[in-house]
Amino acid sequence: MNIIPMSAGFGARIHNVDLARLGDDRDAQQTLQAALLEYGLLVIPGPVLEPQAQIAASEVFGALEEFPPAPGQIPGYPQIFRVASRATEGYTGVGRYWHSDGSFRTVPTPMSLWHMEARPDVGGDTLFTDLQQAWRSLPEEMKAQIKGLQTTHRNHVVHPLVMP
Structure with missing residues (x-):
């Protein structure tokens, strides 16, 4: 696993880690947990994960929230909150302003994990601070x-x- 700090002053890109097999690799789990604490933001490029693998990789960082069923959400996977440009594929209009995920909850969301399935040719950037x-x-x-x-x-x- 390669950890490369980002030039923004926080965050790191992680290369050579198989998120689909992360559940079997305790050393990789501990390395990612430590990297998150050190850098505050991790970017891990890789292939699209099946829902089960996405949930398993996310659970390395702690218990997951569950979301109510809604159009565009994946049936049977309440831990995955889909964001999309079309309502049939997930929630639209999400994150078009600076915010902290889950800040409206009594116990705020401590962290968020994003898994991109499709990237537009132009735009679609997610900004972090x-x-x-x-x-x-x-x-x-x-x-x-x-x-x-x-x-x-x-x-x-x-x-x-x-x-x-």
Whole structure:
């Protein structure tokens, strides 16, 4: 397995790992877990995974959320939340703004795993940001002003604005 840090200052690309066989390789699992903690974002290029393999590879990082059945979702796989440009293939209009996945939940989603099945010729980029670095770069006066603030979602779930 090769781990190559990304030039953005966080994140790493991982090469030479077979996600479909990850469940049998405890060393690879531990290496990926450590890399996620160190880099905050992992990009692992590879082939399209069958749903069972996608779930098994995702479970290396912890328990998975389950989502209610919906048009375009894969029947029998509530752990997979499909995002698509067509409603018949998954949820549309998702992530067209800066957000943190699952922040509307009482217990926020601690991390997200994305598995791309099809990539458009143009566009389709997913952007990520290092919120730990954003916090570190704030002036101390600003940190003191916002540290105790809370935010309320439309569904009335309340969370700290920042979690340093």
